Amino acid sequence: MNNTKDRFFSIIAHDLKNPFNSLMGILEVLLSEYDELDDIEKKEYLLVLNDSSNKLYRLLDDLLQWSRLQTSGLKCDIKSHLISYVINTQIKILDEQASSKDIRITTNISEDDHVNIDINMISTVIRNLLSNAIKFSNNGGSIIITTKKKENRLVVSIQDNGLGIARENLDKLFYLEEKISTIGTANEVGTGLGLILCKEFVEKNGGRIMVTSTPGEGSCFSFTVPMSIPH
Numbered sequence: 522m523n524n525t526k527d528r529f530f531s532i533i534a535h536d537l538k539n540p541f542n543s544l545m546g547i548l549e550v551l552l553s554e555y556d557e558l559d560d561i562e563k564k565e566y567l568l569v570l571n572d573s574s575n576k577l578y579r580l581l582d583d584l585l586q587w588s589r590l591q592t593s594g595l596k597c598d599i600k601s602h603l604i605s606y607v608i609n610t611q612i613k614i615l616d617e618q619a620s621s622k623d624i625r626i627t628t629n630i631s632e633d634d635h636v637n638i639d640i641n642m643i644s645t646v647i648r649n650l651l652s653n654a655i656k657f658s659n660n661g662g663s664i665i666i667t668t669k670k671k672e673n674r675l676v677v678s679i680q681d682n683g684l685g686i687a688r689e690n691l692d693k694l695f696y697l698e699e700k701i702s703t704i705g706t707a708n709e710v711g712t713g714l715g716l717i718l719c720k721e722f723v724e725k726n727g728g729r730i731m732v733t734s735t736p737g738e739g740s741c742f743s744f745t746v747p748m749s750i751p752h
Contacts (some may be wrong), residue, residue: 642722649715658683686734
């Protein structure tokens with residue numbers, strides 16, 4: 522418990538402080554050199570500010586959701602949902618992030634399979650896993666999202682052909698006590714908290730999360746959720 526608490530505060534102290542330093546530095550440049558900058562330079566700074574703000578918001582959201590989980594303040598609202606709708610919605614949200622690296626996202630998913638899930642939790646899981654796949658993919662890479670029936674469960678897989686993960690780190694990805702945070706192919710940074718949230722959210726929805734990876738060839742993150750019969 523002490524290790525978990527220490528890791529949590531290290532995220533707040535380090536990973537939350539750095540984005541603020543970046544934001545304040547860019548704002549200082551804009552304020553002090555605004556009249557000397559041309560419109561193109563101003564727009565470039567604003568794009569960086571927008572990107573940093575979005576990353577900071579996602580980090581804060583992860584921290585809030587994780588802390589609510591620890592205090593049992595986050596309850597599941599399990600209902601039947603069309604998995605294709607959940608997946609396609611998250612692809613649209615991350616389309617700009619993928620386009621910025623010329624990454625192609627394709628799907629091989631069932632269009633009419635329903636699952637019993639808390640849609641907000643599983644949307645967060647898909648968004649985190651897809652965002653990570655983009656983060657660790659090279660420019661011009663590809664990502665494929667697939668679904669497969671397995672007895673009374675649906676397996677959702679997100680596979681990339683990016684950096685991959687060393688075998689000795691695979692078992693450490695889903696635990697707060699371990700510090701596994703790799704720089705993305707475009708120098709993207711993260712806390713590793715997103716994967717921990719994914720594991721807890723999937724388990725709260727009655728499933729489990731898995732990962733296979735080969736360094737230099739890519740990774741495949743999969744999770745299961747219970748299937749349902751649509752009314």
